Amino acid sequence: MDVLVIGAGPAGIGAAIRLRELGFDAHVIEKAPELGGTWRDNVYPGCACDIPSALYSYSFAPRRWSAAFSGQPEILTYLRETAAAHGVVPQYDTEMLDATWDGSRWQVTTTSGVLSARAIVSATGPWHEPKIPLDASVFEGEIFHSARWRDFSGRRVAVVGTGASAVQFVPEIQPGVDQLYLFQRTAAWVLPKPSVKLPRSVVFGLLELFSFGFRHPAVMKVVQRLGLLHLRTIKDPALRAALTPDFVLGCKRLLMSNTYYPALAQPNVEVVPHAVQGFTADGIIGADGVELKVDTIIFGTGFHFSDPPIASKVHVEGKSLADVWRGSPQAYLGTSVHGFPNLFLLLGPNLGTGHSSAFTIIETQLRYIASALTALRDRDWPVADVRPTVQAAYNSSVQVALQRTVYNAGGCTSYYLDENGRNSTMWPWSTVRMMRRIRAFDPDDYFIEAAQASDVDAGTDSPAAEPSARA
Numbered sequence: 001m002d003v004l005v006i007g008a009g010p011a012g013i014g015a016a017i018r019l020r021e022l023g024f025d026a027h028v029i030e031k032a033p034e035l036g037g038t039w040r041d042n043v044y045p046g047c048a049c050d051i052p053s054a055l056y057s058y059s060f061a062p063r064r065w066s067a068a069f070s071g072q073p074e075i076l077t078y079l080r081e082t083a084a085a086h087g088v089v090p091q092y093d094t095e096m097l098d099a100t101w102d103g104s105r106w107q108v109t110t111t112s113g114v115l116s117a118r119a120i121v122s123a124t125g126p127w128h129e130p131k132i133p134l135d136a137s138v139f140e141g142e143i144f145h146s147a148r149w150r151d152f153s154g155r156r157v158a159v160v161g162t163g164a165s166a167v168q169f170v171p172e173i174q175p176g177v178d179q180l181y182l183f184q185r186t187a188a189w190v191l192p193k194p195s196v197k198l199p200r201s202v203v204f205g206l207l208e209l210f211s212f213g214f215r216h217p218a219v220m221k222v223v224q225r226l227g228l229l230h231l232r233t234i235k236d237p238a239l240r241a242a243l244t245p246d247f248v249l250g251c252k253r254l255l256m257s258n259t260y261y262p263a264l265a266q267p268n269v270e271v272v273p274h275a276v277q278g279f280t281a282d283g284i285i286g287a288d289g290v291e292l293k294v295d296t297i298i299f300g301t302g303f304h305f306s307d308p309p310i311a312s313k314v315h316v317e318g319k320s321l322a323d324v325w326r327g328s329p330q331a332y333l334g335t336s337v338h339g340f341p342n343l344f345l346l347l348g349p350n351l352g353t354g355h356s357s358a359f360t361i362i363e364t365q366l367r368y369i370a371s372a373l374t375a376l377r378d379r380d381w382p383v384a385d386v387r388p389t390v391q392a393a394y395n396s397s398v399q400v401a402l403q404r405t406v407y408n409a410g411g412c413t414s415y416y417l418d419e420n421g422r423n424s425t426m427w428p429w430s431t432v433r434m435m436r437r438i439r440a441f442d443p444d445d446y447f448i449e450a451a452q453a454s455d456v457d458a459g460t461d462s463p464a465a466e467p468s469a470r471a
Contacts, residue, residue, distance in 0.1 A: 001118075002025040002373075003026040003121055004120050005027065007030060007124040008035035008083075008090040008123075009040075009079075009124075009125050009128075010037055010039075010125075010358060011037070011123035011362045012030070012090070013035065013088055014366055015028075015121045015346065016088045017088060018366045019369075019370060019373065028091065029096060030090040030091065031095035031111070032092065033092050034092065035080065036080070038125060038128065039072055042149070042165070043072060044149040044168070044169040044172075045149075046171065048168060049071075049075060050069065050255070052198070052203045052207075053065035053067060054202075054203040055200060055360060056358075056359055068194060068197045068198075091112065096109075096313060097109045098314075099313060104382060104383065106118075106119070108120070118376075121346060122344070122348075124310045125347055126304075128303060128309075130148060130303060130304075131303050131304050134276055136297060139281065139297060140281045141297065142154050143297045145298075146165040146166070146169060146299065147165070147303070154177070154295035154296030155179070156294045157296045157297075158294040158298070159297075159298050160299050160301060161299060161300035162182065162188050162300070163302055164255055165302075166182070166300035167188075167260045168257070169298075169300070170182065170260060170264070171262070174269055177268065179269075180270070181272055181292050181294065182264065182270070182271050182272060183272045183286065184273050184274075186413075188255050189224060189227045190257055193257055204356075204431075207356060208430055208431060211354070211430055213249075213250060214250050214354050214355065215404065215405050215428065215430075216404075217248050220249050220410070221248055223249055224249035227245075230261070234264070235265070236265065239264065242271050243271065248412075250354055251407060251412035252410075252416075254354055254355075272292070274286040277289065284297060305424075306328070306349075306415070306418035306424045307322070314340065319339075324337070327420045328420045329418065329424045330349055330395045330424070331348045331349045332386045332390060332445065333365075334351035336446075338386050338387065338391045340385070341383045341385040341449075342376075342385075344369045344372070346369075347361060347365075348365075349424050350425065350427055352425045352427060353434075356431040364435050364439075365438060367439060368438045371440045381443075383447075383449035384447070385447045386446050386447075390445045402423045404428075405428050407423055407425075407426045407428075
């Protein structure tokens with residue numbers, strides 16, 4: 001095949017549609033029995049998009065959403081209908097076990113056999129693999145991550161984590177339990193959630209204007225007064241103090257809810273302002289050493305953002321992508337990685353924003369990937385590998401710009417930072433700048449292996465694995 005697309009969530013579906021329109025034989029594999037990605041996996045009560053629905057669709061398949069922030073069932077239906085309308089039928093129940101570059105093609109071992117492709121598009125997404133940072137194996141009650149939701153019968157529930165998922169499901173489960181303990185390591189900013197539906201262009205413009213604050217923490221300190229005003233709905237001074245963040249708005253992921261604070265104020269809810277220290281057979285122990293007896297533990301602790309599992313499964317000359325990254329993912333334009341030819345990452349390193357839609361990022365990258373693959377096909381260039389100096393210069397500029405943003409200078413520690421303390425997640429500029437920067441493939445940025453030896457141009461850099469010829 002021309003291109004193997006790994007994953008059938010929003011990124012993989014979009015990749016298949018775009019590449020097939022251009023005449024590529026794009027084959028999609030999906031380890032689950034159905035498509036949908038994170039919108040298939042996350043079925044917890046109250047699951048919904050926290051980006052306005054007007055932006056949460058492909059530009060080529062707009063939808064009239066039922067709400068300003070649509071729920072998981074409607075989003076999953078949209079993905080299914082869009083895939084069906086464009087004839088995208090993934091190869092289901094097929095998990096990638098290993099992908100090895102043989103010098104000209106990717107040889108991909110899957111649970112359904114071995115596949116061979118000129119190029120790989122990784123569309124596994126950052127909201128894929130749940131992260132449980134603690135060993136709770138000693139606990140004998142019901143226990144699960146919010147991304148692996150199941151109905152539970154317990155009456156005394158502990159929720160670990162106060163991120164985007166917890167803000168949505170805690171108000172939903174609170175009325176049905178006898179006692180809910182919410183373990184909060186760090187208080188999060190929660191803004192009111194608007195219900196007004198606006199046109200796509202208006203929403204995009206407003207969010208781009210709002211993004212100015214992410215790049216200027218002093219401005220965001222003014223905006224966070226809205227969060228402080230929202231906090232005043234909590235009448236108990238002690239609870240309000242526990243829920244008041246000690247960092248600048250935007251340093252962690254923005255949260256929006258009109259029901260979260262009212263739920264926390266109910267008599268059957270106790271906010272535990274500590275991290276979790278450990279577990280017992282029938283309880284959970286906070287960092288203060290106090291054990292609370294519970295029969296159900298729900299982790300709302302996010303996903304493996306900066307250590308994606310797929311990185312350990314992609315190999316060139318015996319080294320995996322994880323080996324090369326060493327805990328700090330880097331890619332050129334968040335898309336190409338030096339030393340891994342003909343590999344393209346969707347929603348890759350440093351492409352996250354605090355305000356725009358994943359669909360916007362995906363389509364921006366797909367224009368670039370389509371441009372690259374079209375150039376290779378039309379010019380009969382079999383292999384492209386981004387130059388190390390180009391990749392290094394780009395990532396250096398990203399890291400310099402990030403130092404001035406609220407993500408790095410807002411006074412918090414977030415999942416935006418990888419295990420080495422480097423921000424491997426966020427984009428430091430506007431979405432408009434991203435769309436302009438990640439636009440068209442430039443062959444000068446890459447080592448291009450030519451089909452004919454007469455097309456040689458030695459270039460100025462030395463690739464990790466010297467090809468026979470470069471154009």
